[in-house]
Amino acid sequence: MWFKCHPERSVAKSKDLLLILVSLLLLCAHAFAADCRITSVQWQSEHEPYEETQVQALVGKSCESWPLTRERILDYYENRGFLAAHLEGSVDSAGVLSLKFSRGSAWVWADPENMDSSGSKLEVFRKQTGIVAGDLVSPQDLERSDMKLARLGYYNRTAPVQMFRDPVRNRIIPVYHMQAAAVSxxxxxxxxxxxxxxxxxxxxxxxxxxxxxxxxxxxxxxxxxxxxxxxxxxxxxxxxxxxxxxxxxxxxxxxxxxxxxxxxxxxxxxxxxxxxxxxxxxxxxxxxxxxxxxxxxxxxxxxxxxxxxxxxxxxxxxxxxxxxxxxxxxxxxxxxxxxxxxxxxxxxxxxxxxxxxxxxxxxxxxxxxxxxxxxxxxxxxxxxxxxxxxxxxxxxxxxxxxxxxxxxxxxxxxxxxxxxxxxxxxxxxxxxxxxxxxxxxxxxxxxxxxxxxxxxxxxxxxxxxxxxx
Missing domain, CATH: 2.40.160.50 (membrane protein fhac: a member of the omp85/tpsb transporter family)
Incomplete structure (x- = not known):
């Protein structure tokens, strides 16, 4: 007896089988993630009371809640001068969250600069920014400062504010793009x-x-x-x-x-x-x-x-x-x-x-x-x-x-x-x-x-x- 071979049908069946296997794997992974709970926290580096309090609140919660807490901790330190703060974490099969934290060096503000002609004296412009040289860097404060100058009426903002690193010292130079406006x-x-x-x-x-x-x-x-x-x-x-x-x-x-x-x-x-x-x-x-x-x-x-x-x-x-x-x-x-x-x-x-x-x-x-x-x-x-x-x-x-x-x-x-x-x-x-x-x-x-x-x-x-x- 002779059988006629149809390669295209075999390929189609293989694709269907592969799709089914991938779907099953995704369902299993989702089910595991849904059942995954953080049972305890283990630190592998030095840390401060703030991050200790934040991560202890994760005990008993879903493993999926950990990345949100990580971002909150990093935002906290980035807006207090530690721009290179780094936090690594992993959850094992027993639900133990292992953490390694590095705060890095603190950065401070340099005197603000403006790339456009503001029409204001330099010392006046720097005071209006609200950014004080020597204070700890905060990207959030810099964004609020940029918004404050934009609504002041004295200037037209031509581009968002930028941060540049001082090549010699741990200083960040805030650079604005504020052009003098006809405001009177x-x-x-x-x-x-x-x-x-x-x-x-x-x-x-x-x-x-x-x-x-x-x-x-x-x-x-x-x-x-x-x-x-x-x-x-x-x-x-x-x-x-x-x-x-x-x-x-x-x-x-x-x-x-x-x-x-x-x-x-x-x-x-x-x-x-x-x-x-x-x-x-x-x-x-x-x-x-x-x-x-x-x-x-x-x-x-x-x-x-x-x-x-x-x-x-x-x-x-x-x-x-x-x-x-x-x-x-x-x-x-x-x-x-x-x-x-x-x-x-x-x-x-x-x-x-x-x-x-x-x-x-x-x-x-x-x-x-x-x-x-x-x-x-x-x-x-x-x-x-x-x-x-x-x-x-x-x-x-x-x-x-x-x-x-x-x-x-x-x-x-x-x-x-x-x-x-x-x-x-x-x-x-x-x-x-x-x-x-x-x-x-x-x-x-x-x-x-x-x-x-x-x-x-x-x-x-x-x-x-x-x-x-």
Whole structure:
């Protein structure tokens, strides 16, 4: 009997058999890994209490949890100067984890350098980085420093920061790529409310990083139908060679019935790369104040941020009243969070709240919060309403095209205490759209906002024009 041979069928059967064997081996390996538990830890080198604590927590856990702990330990040492830290480990059939650790030599920072023209004096730039020569190296701190400079506004980041090894000593040279940016600005905003038939104007001139010294000067003026306001501030950085800045600021405010003048002098400083604190003493027309401020900023950039958080809070104690009005505590806070969604789409969650305590304190008109405008209730005229307590949240959906274009729609519900002669809490909900277009050093801003379900033709329209220099 003759049999016909089919080689292609034999090859196909061999491939199928090999595939089955590989699958079985993988299933066995997976089953072994799932059943593998670390029973004890055995060190084969010197080690510190930190890694001892970390690995002892592995006893009784799956063998697959060991690599995550290894990365956590190495990150800990790499961000404390030991860039060459090395940790080896293996688990035997009895579940014993054998470890060998080498910390290596410690590395410290050299003076920071910048590869681009920053427009700042070298010693000023080095202070702004927050990296101190001689401190232990931390790649995490370097990344946060790079982000801090990018959102400062003084510079445009042309490339991520880099680390270079000093060929002679155990030093790491942080090298930035920060190019001087046109950050000083002149800004004019004109708004019109068709509901109240009121025109309002605002002009702001801000000089940042004057002559590359990190000095800042801001002057802002506002005028409306029955009110005017002029305010300004000046910052002198790193007074007497310390980390503290001296800030002087004040305002003059006038409406149809009253006038108020107020000035403050205080100090502020950065804490780490994201926090800043300030303490101020102030004198006004009929009061003396002491103020504490705290801020946190982790935005990814200065112009049209796409991610990150900003928080600003202040507590003001009003003291030594020359009349029968009570002393009081005035507290307020504001928060914004940017979250990228998909592509050019971004969301912004914001909120703010403020209150004056005690709630039954006898107050002058200018002691109250003045709300209204793009910085608070967007559907109101600028500084339209005064209150002793308020709170609001905001949700905005944004579409951004790089650094050039931003379009957003926002909704803003809130509450506030009614001003005399009204009383009790009042509900507020504002909504609208905004448009910002940058062209080189110029930008145009348009927005239209409505409040409380009013007619769509009775909103507030604003037109802003800004130039950078």
């Amino acid at each position: 600005e002149a800004y004019a905003l004109l708004t019109y409310s068709s509901e109240t038939d009121v025109w309002e104007g605002n002009v702001n001139v801000a000089l940042y990083n004057i002559l590359g010294t990190a000095r800042d000067l801001q002057i802002e003026g506002y005028t409306g139908d029955e009110a005017r306001r002029l305010e300004g501030s000046y910052k002198e950085p790193w007074i007497f060679g310390t980390e503290w800045n001296v800030i002087a600021r004040g305002y003059f405010d006038e409406d149809s019935s009253t006038r108020d003048a107020y000035g403050e002098l205080g100090i502020s400083r950065d804490i780490g790369f994201d926090f800043a604190v300030g303490v101020f003493l102030g004198v006004g027309s009929n009061r003396k104040t002491s103020t504490f401020e705290l801020s946190y900023v982790s935005l990814d950039r200065f112009v049209l941020p796409r991610s990150g958080t900003r928080f600003d809070g202040s507590v003001v104690w009003n003291m030594d009243r020359p009349d029968s009005l009570d002393n009081y505590l005035k507290a307020s806070a504001k928060f914004s969070r940017y979250l990228p969604l998909y592509g050019n789409w971004i969301t912004r969650f914001s909120g703010a709240a403020g209150g004056i305590f005690p709630t039954d304190a006898d107050l002058d008109r200018f002691d109250y919060f003045a709300l209204g405008g793009m910085d608070s209730f967007k559907g109101m005229d600028v500084r339209f309403m005064r209150t002793r307590a308020y709170g609001y949240s905001e949700f905005a959906l944004l579409w951004q095209d790089g650094y050039d274009l931003s379009i957003e729609a926002f909704y803003q519900p809130g509450l506030y205490r009614a001003f005399v002669p009204d009383h009790g809490w009042k509900r507020e909900h504002d909504y609208g759209v905004a448009f910002t277009q940058y062209r080189g050093n110029w930008s145009v801003n348009l927005y239209y906002a409505l409040r409380n379900g009013e007619n769509y033709l009775d909103g507030i329209i604003g037109f802003g024009l800004k130039t950078l220099f």
